[in-house]
Amino acid sequence: MERSRAVALVEEVLGRLVDGHGEWPLSLVREVYVFGSFARGALQPGDVDLNVEIDRDDRWRAWFIDAMTAGHDPYVRFRQAFVGRKRLVQFMFSGLDGADFPMTLLWRRGDDLNTALGRLAEIKADPDAGRAERHAMLPQFEGLDHWVSRFHREHFVAAIDSGAITVERVTLAEAEPRHLAHPVVEDHLWDRWPTTSPLYRAAGAVFAYLIDRGVDPAKLHLHGKDVRAGKTPYYAGFSLRYLRAMQWCFTDYGGREWIEVVHPTKRGDIHALRVLPASVEKLKELEWLRS
Known part of the structure; x- marks a missing residue:
């Protein structure tokens, strides 16, 4: 997709997060990072990759157990809150510690929307951006x-x-x-x-x-x-x-x-x-x- 479309999608995610952060489950979100081809500046990213760091309260633990027991994806509540039914944003949850690739912070609890959009604007397009090196690959x-x-x-x-x-x-x-x-x-x-x-x-x-x-x-x-x-x-x-x-x-x-x-x-x-x-x-x- 065009980079401008990807930017608009991220802006929508950040807007929904800030507007809904007082409500569960968005109230659990601690940080949001962007990674992958978009974060490297690709002009035609295949999708937008976001990592969401969350806290876990008793309600989340109960929801998680019930969803897993039923064979459902417990994170679907977050995806729906962020993007509804759109499919061009890919989410990873609590992946910061185990990531083998760089991530760029977009939003941290307490930030307003302008702060997050400012960080997004700092990610510049790069016509030479390619796929990141992968380690320990077979x-x-x-x-x-x-x-x-x-x-x-x-x-x-x-x-x-x-x-x-x-x-x-x-x-x-x-x-x-x-x-x-x-x-x-x-x-x-x-x-x-x-x-x-x-x-x-x-x-x-x-x-x-x-x-x-x-x-x-x-x-x-x-x-x-x-x-x-x-x-x-x-x-x-x-x-x-x-x-x-x-x-x-x-x-x-x-x-x-x-x-x-x-x-x-x-x-x-x-x-x-x-x-x-x-x-x-x-x-x-x-x-x-x-x-």
Whole structure:
């Protein structure tokens, strides 16, 4: 899109934020940053990338748990408050600490609209602006680096280089009715997520992937829960939420495989990382996601 259009979108976001900051959930917003091609001055940014730092109160914690349990995106309330149904602004939430790219502050709690618009005006167009350098990249992460942070990529690369694990990029097929009708699968999914949830779709794809390979789905530990009681040498997770547990799942619980659906969605390709243990001894020596 034209840069002028992108500027207008950011101005709208900032205006809505300042006008609505006394109301929940915008009252939780602490800072807003811009990053990506627009922040670098691109004349034709594909979209506008904003990072929103938020505080968390009891109401937010309850809302977050309820939304996640139902398989919904808890941040949709923020997106709707900022842009309604517009799709040309991409939001990241509380990503400042783990970001592997520069961010430019636009607004901080207490600022008025003119202050924020002044910071926006200081971001000048640059005809030579290109894509920023990405660090700790492997072919497996291409196209996924928006959801797999540099922090996680660096740990993956270190683990691969040490010979502790191997990582394969896979695209999971959509579950078919025969997969979802499997008694173990049907029983597990029945009350866990609604059928319209992207997590339900991701779970079905994981089950299908295992079933088609002859793996008993009862031997899966899926996104924090055993499918059935007993040994679960197969593990799967979504959005890297439980990835910290991968090391001891392999070293202490006899894990054979971990499938991570990086960004569950309601439609489109289901991208996943398939992680296999290569050396339990080397896995035990890793500083895996401890910082």
